[in-house]
Amino acid sequence: MQRRVRTRTIAAVSALGLAAVLGGCGVGGESSDVTLTLVAADYGNGAADSSKKYWADLVDRYESGHPGVTVDVSVYSWNDVDRKVKEMVDAGDPPDMAQIGAYADYASQGLLYQAGDLLSIPVQADFLSQLSTAGEVNSVQYGMPFGASTRMLFYNKELFKEAGLTPPTTWDELAECAEALKARGVTYPYALPLGPEEAQAETMQWMLSGDGGYTDVGGTYGIDSTENVETFSWLRDELVGKGLTGPVAPGKLNRAKAFEAFAAGEVGMLNGHPSLMEMAEKKGVKYGMVPTPGADGPTSSTLGVADWMTAFEKNGHRDEIGDFLDFVYSEQNVVAFSREYDLMPVTNSASRAMSSSGQDKELKPFIDQLPLSELYPVGKTSWAAVNAEIKKRIGEAVEPNGSPAGVLGGLQATAVRAENAG
Template sequence: MQRRYLGLGAAGLATAMALTLTSCGSGSGGGDAVTLKLVAADYGDSKANSSQKYWDRLSRAFEKTNPKIKIDVQVYSWTAVDKKVEDLVKAGKAPDMAQVGAYADYAAKGRLYSADQLLSIPTQADFTPALAQAGEYQRTQYGMPFGASTRRLFYNKKLFAEAGITDPPQSWADVARDAGRLKARGVKMPFALPLGPEETQAETLLWMLGGGGGYTDSIGKYAIDSPENVKTFEWLRTELVGKGLTGASPAKLNREDAFAAFADGDVGMLNGHPTLMKQAEAKGVDYGTVELPGAGGKAKSTMGVADWMMAFKQNGHQAQVGKFLDFVYNEKNVLDFSGTYGLLPVTTSASEAMLADGKYSKLHSFLKQLKNAEFYPANKTSWPLVSKTLKAKMGTVVGPRGNPAGVLTDIQHLADRADSAAE
């Protein structure tokens, strides 16, 4: 979809928008001091690099030039942050901003400002187009991307060499052949397949894309039980899991555990995102990454994941929120956040800066995939329920008694009913 604002580049329009944002009324009166409340997720893996430190540093820098706007940030773990925001909204105490995993339900209920009500035109136009589109609900952008990643196939170079594998796999046939060689060499998990409840929806989509399918069709309708998807999981059940090439029950293996096993040198191959590089390097694992293999060669695309910033209308601080978010999304700050947490920039300017900087070279291959990546259908209010169902059911599909066609059809029917109820 062509972004409606990409053609709006005139300085006069940008100036007009900026003037509108700085002069519009707020809930506290034009000249009064305002405290904006932000609830955010923690991307750190320890207190030393908690996102709280990032936000505190960013807030202090903003407040120096905007003394009448104070920023109060509360950071929560990913296991708690979505529920925290949900509880605040239900209690009538919505924060001014929330940086979480989903936005569509709040947008559908009319609780959010749209991006063009908040951001200057240059800021909104700077979002990577694929991410901006993924943030739309009914063709209006409410979700502002904040932190992104793509997936690649990771492989252990030492284990490959010991098994006599000279080149990383490019097709599923290669994956099965190489996994067989790794198994013969005694590798505990030749291919780690995490279909446990932690992040099943991600691993599921990766394999769907490799098989030429996906969660939705070309017009955005759910296509979970498509012939391509059924064939994908029949192949996994028969050719990978059925032949003992995963080394662990996929239904019981979570992503976190699979990553830890790779860092311990017990995994030959798995699908991973950029943060796995840091884990592997910390344990001295010599790894490589390649584009996702597919049924007949390289996969048609990879999965992209974005987290979302959204702004609630309840407190009426439209102008002040817009001013803060313009600051949050400037090139320097986006690049700083992405580099700190091993994520991909969500703006074109910061992406270009990262690609031009050799110190981020290990992220370049992930970043180059972002523009063509496929995202979860997060613009659907039905997606949280569908995602929850995928987590509960997809692990069994590849087991010895797995029924890919039956399970995928059941999930399709649930998704269709949920979609219809939302209309």
């Protein structure tokens, strides 16, 4: 099928006033044939590494080879980006593209282009298969993975050496290590962040390590499964109940604070993603990484997390959007983004390039895990409501007198209601 309309005149100044950031100045008073708008999340920690710089470089390179197409990018923090896009959609003025945390609600409303109507066949086929599948609603891909990460157990090498410990491979070994670290005065022998910031991640990682998960093999919610109840009962009785998770109640401890404490040398062990490596290195903390311990051995499947690129149909421009996204997902650009923000590449070609490069040796353990990872059930429109309730309630399951069966049962009821409402 013939597509990819090529426009002819020179791009004009950005309609959203971002010319100073992204370039695209007009020449001779001419206006662009097509202006594409993109709202994107900021993966940086400040002005020095803001995603604005990544997009500015990428867009400059794209526009220089595609006269007649202007791409205007607005970058928002993760605290604001999903809300901003929702406000734009509710106002009837969605961006052409949005790089955000979820896609299923917009897909279910019939607002998004299918990935296959945008991307060339080689580009769509290059996505890691489980990420493509996670981007589907009713077996049709709408969400295009943009950045991904997995989890490993980080441990403080110096604290372990002082206590004569080796990294754990099972829950029992993890508890034994935590006991030894507590005896030596370590503030957080095992940091268990079940606070509202990212409780859904720690929760799913522990569920997977106990052979459970949010859904069963058929994709039906099984939050209160026997395996999940046993996992959280073990956490309550063997870690939290024995004072091995530190001075802050897990339900009050957020992931960011747990990472900060690890980088300060106050944590013996915790589940972490690649950004923790740089945090620890900057503070001089020597760390090791191993697969997350499971009930009887290393966990065979880890948590995978992906963010999503979406494209809205409202303004048209299907061919121009598709051509731009083909460029975004080129091996060169995926590798550059992944390296800049310590994220896993979402394509096979970029994964091969980074796995074989000595430059990315520290990321390789995470890259190797990604094909076997399991993602949140993001293709369900009910996930947003379930996710929000997990963040509110899961910490109660591991309180000294908490009821894992009761809390998980309540979350399951929320999931069922949300599914029926959808």
